[in-house]
Amino acid sequence: MKKWLSVILASVMAVSFTACGNSSTATNGAANGDASAAVSAAASSDTGTASMKTESGKTITVGFSQVGAESDWRTANTTSMKDTFSTANGFNLVFDDAQQKQENQITAIRNFIQQEVDYIVLAPVTETGWDTVLKEAKDANIPVIIVDRMVKVSDESLFTAWVGSNFKLEGQKAAAWLKNFADAKGLKGSDLHIVDIQGTIGASAQIGRTEGLEEAAKEYGWDLLAKESGEFTQAKGQEVMESFIKQYPNLNVVYCENDNEAFGAIDALTAAGKTVGPDIKNGQIMVLSFDSTKAGLTDTLKGKITLNTECNPLHGPRVKKIIDTLESGGTVDKKAYVDEEMFSADTTVTQVSVGGENFNVTKLTQEVLDKRAY
Amino acid sequence: MLDKLTLVKKSKKPGAVAFLLMITILLFVVMYSIGMIVFVNKGFAKPQMFMNLFISNAGLIVISCGLTIVMITGGIDISVGSVTALVCMVAADLMEHKGMSVYMALLSALLIGLAFGVVQGFLISYLDIQPFIVTLAGLFFGRGMTAVVSTQMIAVKNAEFLQWANAKINLPIGYTKKNGTFIPSYIYPTVVVALIIVILITIMLQRCNFGRELYAIGGNQQSALMMGLNVRRVKMKAYVLDGLLAGLGGFLFCLNSCAGFVEQAKGLEMDAISAAVIGGTLLSGGVGTVVGTLFGVLIKGTIASLITTQGTLSSWWVRIVLSALLCFFIVLQAIIAGVGGKKLKK
Numbered sequence: 001m002k003k004w005l006s007v008i009l010a011s012v013m014a015v016s017f018t019a020c021g022n023s024s025t026a027t028n029g030a031a032n033g034d035a036s037a038a039v040s041a042a043a044s045s046d047t048g049t050a051s052m053k054t055e056s057g058k059t060i061t062v063g064f065s066q067v068g069a070e071s072d073w074r075t076a077n078t079t080s081m082k083d084t085f086s087t088a089n090g091f092n093l094v095f096d097d098a099q100q101k102q103e104n105q106i107t108a109i110r111n112f113i114q115q116e117v118d119y120i121v122l123a124p125v126t127e128t129g130w131d132t133v134l135k136e137a138k139d140a141n142i143p144v145i146i147v148d149r150m151v152k153v154s155d156e157s158l159f160t161a162w163v164g165s166n167f168k169l170e171g172q173k174a175a176a177w178l179k180n181f182a183d184a185k186g187l188k189g190s191d192l193h194i195v196d197i198q199g200t201i202g203a204s205a206q207i208g209r210t211e212g213l214e215e216a217a218k219e220y221g222w223d224l225l226a227k228e229s230g231e232f233t234q235a236k237g238q239e240v241m242e243s244f245i246k247q248y249p250n251l252n253v254v255y256c257e258n259d260n261e262a263f264g265a266i267d268a269l270t271a272a273g274k275t276v277g278p279d280i281k282n283g284q285i286m287v288l289s290f291d292s293t294k295a296g297l298t299d300t301l302k303g304k305i306t307l308n309t310e311c312n313p314l315h316g317p318r319v320k321k322i323i324d325t326l327e328s329g330g331t332v333d334k335k336a337y338v339d340e341e342m343f344s345a346d347t348t349v350t351q352v353s354v355g356g357e358n359f360n361v362t363k364l365t366q367e368v369l370d371k372r373a374y
Numbered sequence: 375m376l377d378k379l380t381l382v383k384k385s386k387k388p389g390a391v392a393f394l395l396m397i398t399i400l401l402f403v404v405m406y407s408i409g410m411i412v413f414v415n416k417g418f419a420k421p422q423m424f425m426n427l428f429i430s431n432a433g434l435i436v437i438s439c440g441l442t443i444v445m446i447t448g449g450i451d452i453s454v455g456s457v458t459a460l461v462c463m464v465a466a467d468l469m470e471h472k473g474m475s476v477y478m479a480l481l482s483a484l485l486i487g488l489a490f491g492v493v494q495g496f497l498i499s500y501l502d503i504q505p506f507i508v509t510l511a512g513l514f515f516g517r518g519m520t521a522v523v524s525t526q527m528i529a530v531k532n533a534e535f536l537q538w539a540n541a542k543i544n545l546p547i548g549y550t551k552k553n554g555t556f557i558p559s560y561i562y563p564t565v566v567v568a569l570i571i572v573i574l575i576t577i578m579l580q581r582c583n584f585g586r587e588l589y590a591i592g593g594n595q596q597s598a599l600m601m602g603l604n605v606r607r608v609k610m611k612a613y614v615l616d617g618l619l620a621g622l623g624g625f626l627f628c629l630n631s632c633a634g635f636v637e638q639a640k641g642l643e644m645d646a647i648s649a650a651v652i653g654g655t656l657l658s659g660g661v662g663t664v665v666g667t668l669f670g671v672l673i674k675g676t677i678a679s680l681i682t683t684q685g686t687l688s689s690w691w692v693r694i695v696l697s698a699l700l701c702f703f704i705v706l707q708a709i710i711a712g713v714g715g716k717k718l719k720k
Binding site: 063092093094095096098100101102103104106107108110111112114116127128129130131132135152154159277302303 | 416417418420422423429430527528529530531536539540627630631632633635637638639640675678679682683685686687689690700
């Protein structure tokens with residue numbers, strides 16, 4: 001009897017081994033904000049230029065501790081790193097998947113230190129709790145490059161650089177596009193009645209994207225009717241949109257802070273008998289979105305989402321640039337942003353300018369969509 | 375009374391403990407040696423790599439010790455992962471949001487562990503409820519309460535706490551870099567605490583009456599009862615001690631991660647159980663040592679370390695190798711138990 005009990009218990013245990021690592025995806029998506037973005041053709045060509053050997057000819061060992069494989073965005077991020085730090089490019093990548101566990105990442109970094117890797121790249125599962133282990137890396141003189149989420153540490157010198165998305169710029173780009181679009185269509189600022197379906201409050205993606213819109217609304221006199229969190233999900237996005245439709249019958253622009261919210265908003269609008277599209281003069285409601293996932297861009301292609309601003313997971317080339325600079329003895333900026341594109345359903349606006357820098361807006365075609373990695 | 379207990383222990387699978395322990399230690403030595411040979415260029419032979427096994431797993435060692443105690447009585451505790459998360463969260467919350475000192479945080483960690491131990495122990499020993507079910511409830515409750523305290527990640531910035539966490543203890547051993555500089559290996563205070571716990575529990579199990587009573591109950595509860603042992607009280611004590619150790623282990627875990635987060639230590643209970651089993655603890659009770667468990671934890675750490683060092687294998691292989699090892703040990707235990715049983719019948 002006891003023997004049987006032990007066999008049963010053991011098999012239960014073995015099963016739960018495979019089960020326990022998987023369960024934290026939901027919170028991650030929320031903490032992340034950038035959880036679902038996409039790969040651009042331009043960024044892929046960046047990878048192409050990276051394919052020359054490093055000048056000195058020696059192999060550089062890079063230890064990369066990744067969060068896990070919880071979303072398409074994350075997988076694309078991992079693939080980008082693996083492609084960039086390939087043997088052919090003169091690198092030796094030591095990759096560790098932390099299965100969403102911070103303690104695994106801490107252990108992996110300690111391991112990298114003992115292996116005397118030349119660089120440590122960390123995509124942190126959480127923002128905090130890195131002081132001790134990063135100090136160990138610093139003591140061992142190994143530069144640490146953080147990607148995606150920022151880390152909060154007591155001493156900024158504990159990491160060398162950070163690579164990630166500029167969420168504020170994403171918001172500003174979308175707002176600049178809206179301004180140009182309104183001008184091109186001869187709309188006054190006060191003609192734009194905007195609702196903002198925000199991301200999970202406090203997520204860096206939400207903060208940046210909301211700020212970009214709010215600043216522009218103030219500057220151009222847009223009628224920003226309301227903002228409410230859709231928590232980056234389709235269901236909540238739909239719910240929020242339904243209440244907006246009832247409260248603000250005059251709304252004509254919906255600013256969704258990720259693709260999933262946009263799907264929900266479009267469903268709600270369609271159900272309420274509205275048509276979505278860029279012709280806001282004639283009663284259509286225009287939807288703007290972020291991330292540029294494949295599903296999101298498919299809706300852009302259909303004209304449902306008029307503008308989709310990308311959140312780029314291809315961090316590899318940018319990290320490589322930093323390593324190359326450090327190898328040649330140069331200094332690097334503490335913060336580095338990845339290049340991100342904009343995709344539009346039409347050609348009304350082909351270029352936007354934020355802070356003196358110009359960004360092209362790509363008219364989305366099936367061809368462009370097919371070229372994207374996922 | 376003491377003689378009777380010694381008798382019970384002797385008649386129960388003589389040598390099984392030593393045999394299982396030997397296999398575990400041998401396995402660890404072989405595995406680590408292979409790592410040192412294969413990955414010599416990747417720093418596996420450095421003493422610090424070995425110390426890291428302890429640094430990363432200090433909390434798990436203490437928690438597994440507690441689990442070993444209840445497993446010796448024939449019980450189980452699957453709530454320890456949640457207790458760890460709760461302890462980390464409460465400690466972080468107290469220090470960061472309530473402005474309390476690190477001592478209060480440590481005290482509350484132990485109290486949480488104690489409370490889990492007392493409640494679960496009472497339900498299991500005095501109401502005769504299956505330990506699996508009771509501690510499953512504990513698992514849900516602990517994780518739920520953690521989320522109630524906060525769903526946000528709380529980073530501990532308390533100066534004294536960080537001082538504890540970052541107090542490197544340099545060891546006389548180390549390794550010499552190519553350019554001649556000597557880099558000493560180091561450990562953190564958490565490692566010292568974990569090792570002290572292992573030693574204390576070993577002494578308790580081998581030398582104290584309470585330890586022998588635990589083995590007696592696990593070996594055969596009925597005969598332990600007939601010998602006049604207060605089975606319920608001993609069981610209760612075992613779970614209280616296990617809870618306390620889970621609280622302490624949770625705090626050590628927190629010293630390593632310096633944060634409280636609801637997703638923390640998920641599945642830790644399974645790591646602890648597997649460490650105990652690989653360390654030679656019988657799930658059916660009566661056999662087990664914390665030294666074995668310590669090696670069980672080290673084996674788990676070594677597998678993870680080997681796979682990270684290898685660098686291209688998916689880290690899920692850690693789980694796969696662990697499951698294979700578990701199967702091996704369970705089969706081994708079943709054979710030993712079977713052989714022992716036949717001998718008794720004769």
